Amino acid sequence: MWLVLMELVSASMGGYVAGRLRTKWVRVHAHEVYFRDTAHGFLVWAVSLVIAAAFLTSAASSVIGGAARTGAAEASTAGQRGSETSPNAYFVDSMLRSTSFNSTQDNTAARNEAGLILTNSLRQGSMSPVDKSYLAPLIAAKTGISESEAERRVDDVYAQAREAADRARKAVAHSMYWTFLALLIGAFCASMAATIGGRQRDSALIV
Numbered sequence: 001m002w003l004v005l006m007e008l009v010s011a012s013m014g015g016y017v018a019g020r021l022r023t024k025w026v027r028v029h030a031h032e033v034y035f036r037d038t039a040h041g042f043l044v045w046a047v048s049l050v051i052a053a054a055f056l057t058s059a060a061s062s063v064i065g066g067a068a069r070t071g072a073a074e075a076s077t078a079g080q081r082g083s084e085t086s087p088n089a090y091f092v093d094s095m096l097r098s099t100s101f102n103s104t105q106d107n108t109a110a111r112n113e114a115g116l117i118l119t120n121s122l123r124q125g126s127m128s129p130v131d132k133s134y135l136a137p138l139i140a141a142k143t144g145i146s147e148s149e150a151e152r153r154v155d156d157v158y159a160q161a162r163e164a165a166d167r168a169r170k171a172v173a174h175s176m177y178w179t180f181l182a183l184l185i186g187a188f189c190a191s192m193a194a195t196i197g198g199r200q201r202d203s204a205l206i207v
Helices: 002-020 030-081 089-095 107-124 129-143 147-203
Strands: none
Touching (some): 002 030, 002 147, 030 147, 107 129
């Protein structure tokens, strides 16, 4: 609602100013004047949209670049682990899996490996039996619970992660819908406000 309201107010103000400050057209039909005012308002909305998109793209590029540099620094300090963002990282780990687990070992490698398996499972839409049978003894060794309970924990965590991912996708789709609606309202308000400003400009008395 805030996005719709801001788009309505800003587009209306821009369109009104564009229509009010235009030069009065003489010996032009009223329908042609209405069309030109509407076009002026729509162009104001379009130009503002392009400028806003350029600023947002620049800001997003800066954020992504900073995140990439941070990730590169972390990867360089990790040493032997390699890049976690590589699409082949899951397959590389699957070739290097071990069947002997020790609860006293460092949990960093196990967390990274489990995270890759969970990420790949969410990407594929389901967790393969091979991944589940591998995670169960690993979790059992790290937590001290039975393998059957570890399998139930894997299922529960995967279901929660899948639900969170679905909620995130729905939230993005919902926000895109409202963004489109706000832009549509902004285009209409800018065009309409320009015609109002044009009529007031034409009706103003020259003293």
